[in-house]
Amino acid sequence: MSTETESLRTEIETLIERFKTVQFACVNESNEPLASYAPFVRHNGDFYIYVSALAPxxxxxxxxxxxxxxxxxxxxxxxxxxxxxxxILQCSVTEVGRDGQDYETMLDRFADKFGPTIAMLRQLPDFSLLRMEITSGRFVKGFGAAYSVTDKAFNQLQQVTGK
Incomplete structure (x- = not known):
């Protein structure tokens, strides 16, 4: 990995670490956009959110x-x-089943990060654990400084040019 890529990767990781929540957009079945946010945990390059079925x-x-x-x-x-x-990261989304080891492991990570609220939410049957896996993205440092993201470890970054 080049020194420039390592520097950019560090900037990306530092930006993510500044936040406990992530803003996101999705499209509903009527093809209408929806913006929202959720607390997240990151593990092995994937983002996890724990969300209620009552939320659109x-x-x-x-x-x-x-x-x-x-x-x-x-x-x-x-x-x-x-x-x-x-x-900005484009992601595929999959639900993590309640019966799997990943479910308990990730909720323990949520509890470590967000405290006792998770113990209460864990008992609610309408909550789902969703994994968001990066498929592509873009890191923008400023004017003329945008980089395409092609992997979840941020090891392959390519400057976007007007050509």
Missing amino acids: HTACLKTTPTASLLFIEEEQVSRNLFARLRL
């Missing part, structure tokens, strides 16, 4: 199992609001 985004993610995740620099720290540091 849960049905959206289960019916049309794709999402676009957004991690974006806070407005108050941005030097230019037209060029905020951001990471």
Whole structure:
């Protein structure tokens, strides 16, 4: 891995680590867009969210199992609001079954990150654990500094040019 790629990868990881929640967009079965957010846990390059069936985004993610995740620099720290540091990730979405080892392992990780609220949510039958696996993406550092993302470890980044 080149020094530049390693530096970009570090910037991406640092941006993600600044957040406990992720903003995302999905499309419902009527092909209408829906924006939302959820607390997340990251494991082996995948993002996990634990969401209620009462939230419109849960049905959206289960019916049309794709999402676009957004991690974006806070407005108050941005030097230019037209060029905020951001990471946009296209993901495929799969539900993690309650009967699997991954389910318990990931909910333990949620409890470690978010505390006692998870113990209560764990008991609610309408909650689902969803895995979001990166299929592609883009990291934008500012004007003229955008990079395509092709792997979930952020090891392969290619600068986007106008050509």
